[in-house]
Amino acid sequence: MTATTLFPIFLSLVHCLETDHVLAVATVSAKETKAKSLFYQEVTWGIGHSIPIILIGTLYIWSKIFILRDMPFSLEVIVGIVLIVAGVFKLTRKPRSEKLNNHIKAILLVGLLHGLAGSSSVILAHTGTQTSVATQVLYFFGFSIGSMTGMGIINLFLGKIEGLLAYIKKIQWLIPVLSIGYGLFMIYKFS
Numbered sequence: 649m650t651a652t653t654l655f656p657i658f659l660s661l662v663h664c665l666e667t668d669h670v671l672a673v674a675t676v677s678a679k680e681t682k683a684k685s686l687f688y689q690e691v692t693w694g695i696g697h698s699i700p701i702i703l704i705g706t707l708y709i710w711s712k713i714f715i716l717r718d719m720p721f722s723l724e725v726i727v728g729i730v731l732i733v734a735g736v737f738k739l740t741r742k743p744r745s746e747k748l749n750n751h752i753k754a755i756l757l758v759g760l761l762h763g764l765a766g767s768s769s770v771i772l773a774h775t776g777t778q779t780s781v782a783t784q785v786l787y788f789f790g791f792s793i794g795s796m797t798g799m800g801i802i803n804l805f806l807g808k809i810e811g812l813l814a815y816i817k818k819i820q821w822l823i824p825v826l827s828i829g830y831g832l833f834m835i836y837k838f839s
Contacts, residue, residue: 653786653790654790655787655790656787656788656790656791656794657790657791657793657794657797658794659791659794660790660791660792660793660794660795660798661794661797661798663766663791663794663795663798664794664795664798664799664802665798665802667830668727668728668731668762668830668834669762669799669802670802670806671731671823671826671827671830672693672727672730672731672734672758672762672827673690673693673799673802673803673806674806674823674827675731675734675735675738675823675824675827676693676734676738676751676754676755676758683804683807686800686803686804686807687800687801687803687804688752688800689751689752689755689803690755690796690799690800690802690803690804691796691797691799691800692752692755692756692759693755693756693758693759693762693799693803694759694792694795694796694797694798694799694800695756695759695796696755696756696757696758696759696760696761696762696763697759697760697762697763697766697792697795697796697799698759698763698791698792698795698796699760699763700760700763700764701763701766701788701791701792701795702788702789702792704764705784705785705788706785706788709781709784709785710781722838722839723761723764723765724765724834724837724838725834725835725838725839726761726765727761727762727765727831727834728830728831728832728833728834728835728838729831729835730758730761730831731827731828731830731831731834732827732828732831732832732835733831734758734824734827735823735824735825735826735827735828735831736824736828738823738824738827739821739824739825739828759799763795
């Protein structure tokens with residue numbers, strides 16, 4: 649593997665640790681303790697996150713038309729709203745058995761919104777440094793692979809923590825409240 653491939657993978661692994669990503673994952677993930685299911689949920693999130701980055705990035709590379717030029721801040725507001733809704737939903741919803749298929753669709757949608765909101769920074773951060781179209785497209789795919797892997801690993805970790813929190817009923821509200829608070833902060837910051 650070359651630096652062209654490894655750098656975007658490393659960059660996306662660090663990107664996965666951003667507060668809005670971690671809170672979104674912690675809030676929308678189904679109560680699950682099996683490692684395979686936890687990893688599958690967040691790889692789905694990573695796929696959703698990757699789709700807009702690859703599509704919009706590739707469109708930009710080939711056409712030099714940047715369709716999100718004036719939208720990044722309003723998209724971050726939408727991510728803030730999603731964090732609030734997810735937090736409220738998790739706080740008010742009674743625990744019950746969920747169909748994983750419906751949950752996967754929600755996780756994919758949240759990943760799509762995060763990818764759409766973050767695609768402008770990913771695209772603009774590297775396009776001036778890469779020379780060939782193939783190298784630029786490879787960058788987006790490397791970033792996407794890192795996002796999928798990173799979110800999968802983070803959810804494994806968070807799932808194990810949430811499994812421990814299930815035994816401590818008094819603080820189960822913590823993650824949804826943090827999600828709501830950070831969502832409000834994002835709306836304030838980007839509006």
